[in-house]
Amino acid sequence: MSTFAIHGRCIATPPPPDWRDQLAQRLGARPRRIGAWAELGLYGALRCMADAGETVLQQDAQIWLGSRRGTHAATAAVLEQLRDDLPMPLAFLQTQPSQLLALLAAQLEWKGHACFVAGGDPQGLLHLAAAQGSDGGILLGWVDDMDGGSTNWLRLRPSAAAAGNLVPLASDKVFSQGHSLLHIDAMGLRGCPAGQANLGESGAG
Amino acid sequence: MTPVHIAGRGLACSLGLGVEQALASLSQGALNTTQVTLPGAMAGDYPYHAIPFNRSDWNECARELVQRVAAEAGAQQIRDGALLIATSSFDIGAVERGATQMDYQAFADKVAAWLDWSGPVHLVNTACTSSLNALLTAQALLRSGAATDVLVLGIELDNRLTLCGFAALQLLSRTTSKPFGAQRDGLVLGEAVAALWLSTRETGRWRLLGGANVVDGMQPTGAAATAVSEMCRQALSDSGLAAGSIDLIKVQAAGSPGNDEAEAQGLRAAFDIVPPLVSLKAAMGHAMGASGAAEIALLTACLEQDAWPRYSYESDPELGVTLAAAPPKNVNRMMATILGFGGSHATVVVERV
Numbered sequence: 001m002s003t004f005a006i007h008g009r010c011i012a013t014p015p016p017p018d019w020r021d022q023l024a025q026r027l028g029a030r031p032r033r034i035g036a037w038a039e040l041g042l043y044g045a046l047r048c049m050a051d052a053g054e055t056v057l058q059q060d061a062q063i064w065l066g067s068r069r070g071t072h073a074a075t076a077a078v079l080e081q082l083r084d085d086l087p088m089p090l091a092f093l094q095t096q097p098s099q100l101l102a103l104l105a106a107q108l109e110w111k112g113h114a115c116f117v118a119g120g121d122p123q124g125l126l127h128l129a130a131a132q133g134s135d136g137g138i139l140l141g142w143v144d145d146m147d148g149g150s151t152n153w154l155r156l157r158p159s160a161a162a163a164g165n166l167v168p169l170a171s172d173k174v175f176s177q178g179h180s181l182l183h184i185d186a187m188g189l190r191g192c193p194a195g196q197a198n199l200g201e202s203g204a205g
Numbered sequence: 206m207t208p209v210h211i212a213g214r215g216l217a218c219s220l221g222l223g224v225e226q227a228l229a230s231l232s233q234g235a236l237n238t239t240q241v242t243l244p245g246a247m248a249g250d251y252p253y254h255a256i257p258f259n260r261s262d263w264n265e266c267a268r269e270l271v272q273r274v275a276a277e278a279g280a281q282q283i284r285d286g287a288l289l290i291a292t293s294s295f296d297i298g299a300v301e302r303g304a305t306q307m308d309y310q311a312f313a314d315k316v317a318a319w320l321d322w323s324g325p326v327h328l329v330n331t332a333c334t335s336s337l338n339a340l341l342t343a344q345a346l347l348r349s350g351a352a353t354d355v356l357v358l359g360i361e362l363d364n365r366l367t368l369c370g371f372a373a374l375q376l377l378s379r380t381t382s383k384p385f386g387a388q389r390d391g392l393v394l395g396e397a398v399a400a401l402w403l404s405t406r407e408t409g410r411w412r413l414l415g416g417a418n419v420v421d422g423m424q425p426t427g428a429a430a431t432a433v434s435e436m437c438r439q440a441l442s443d444s445g446l447a448a449g450s451i452d453l454i455k456v457q458a459a460g461s462p463g464n465d466e467a468e469a470q471g472l473r474a475a476f477d478i479v480p481p482l483v484s485l486k487a488a489m490g491h492a493m494g495a496s497g498a499a500e501i502a503l504l505t506a507c508l509e510q511d512a513w514p515r516y517s518y519e520s521d522p523e524l525g526v527t528l529a530a531a532p533p534k535n536v537n538r539m540m541a542t543i544l545g546f547g548g549s550h551a552t553v554v555v556e557r558v
Binding site for chain 1: 243244245246248293295297300301307308309310312313325326327328329330331332338341342345346348349351365366369370372373374417418419420421422423425426432435545546547548549
């Protein structure tokens, strides 16, 4: 599938100063024993799902997550610990990006296919997700903790809309405001400006 | 559905350099481990399946192994195809030695340069299930027509972070890995570089029928029996097969007390009659993100040449499953499973052509 309607989004580059408080409010308590990168990812994903009007992820949806540097800070901390001793178990687990996938699965009451793609760019991530995606759509995210942090997410659902009216988008515009549809193919990335949704489809956010 | 063939394979692991050398070592019952001493008062010596290769420089060693394995798989014919690098440790070994900085894209660019690769490159990291998930992504790219050739390259090379992390989680054995064994007490980790060339253009002796990956958040560091059975059910559905069509299952069964039990329970729930089972962990160690590709490369060769791993320990009767002592006859379809951190349960179904 190549064309997706955007049903929810969180574009937080950077996140608001009180993002940790917002996350605690959504979860009912501050998350414990997860690293800062995972916390940032969880905040953005839940905000996106709320924007989509969902609290539970559809069982045949997939989660695709990308990052430029992932858990680099947690990894650097563990490498320091290794100079003298074994790492703390939780510290080691926080170096594994796949832990965020498990956190999301638990929080969204979902079991299914989730994948972390390291490096590259959001367009590349969407290209892989689109090839493998299913009828339940995709929860697509890009999370980095550098430069104030960014946690950008889209809740995408397959769309039958024609791609002919879509305009080319730069590869870094996957996570941007102002589009209600995304289309990806061998020619690249295209989008439909919000308010100009194709017949029968509309995007949220 | 467009057939996706395994058109080539390459391997470097503790059993040797190249599929044939690994196969010969396996047939001889070789157990090639070294001892690694980990830091701290609680640490000590752990067995490790190291690739028998010159270690003068981490990056140079990695380059030579990647080039050798990719060449064995025939990668030079498909440099404009897609490259999916599957790894959980990237080049952390080089970072630890001060030879490079941590940078995902720089690592991908480095590997692509080693292979003179001109096609798109992606890095898949889902911990231990990385290369199986890369295979599933490769199949999707091929079936969608986005590519005609994809190289899945699993890379897990020595580094202290992974070994120390597993030790800190008390997941490692101090002696040997005993998959489904009565006295199993943990994993033995290892290195591997493995390549599988998937193609809709070229044929091979095996083809990929389908598979599934089920992430279960209830057990972020281990396996869940319900997720194992769901994984099997989804893989069979994706492959268009009934449970009775599977002739062999390559299990994860790395010798973990808890995970081996969960996997056995899940298999008994998914299959009325559990097919013959095989584990390669005792022979080559658990090579994290590269393990899926490495074990498929070795096992397909085993089945072609009637070679088989040896299990010199007692099975755990409580599990209700045992590993096959000899290669089953007429294996046409097998399921290859890896279970990993992050609650990931992944399997692919491979069919002999």
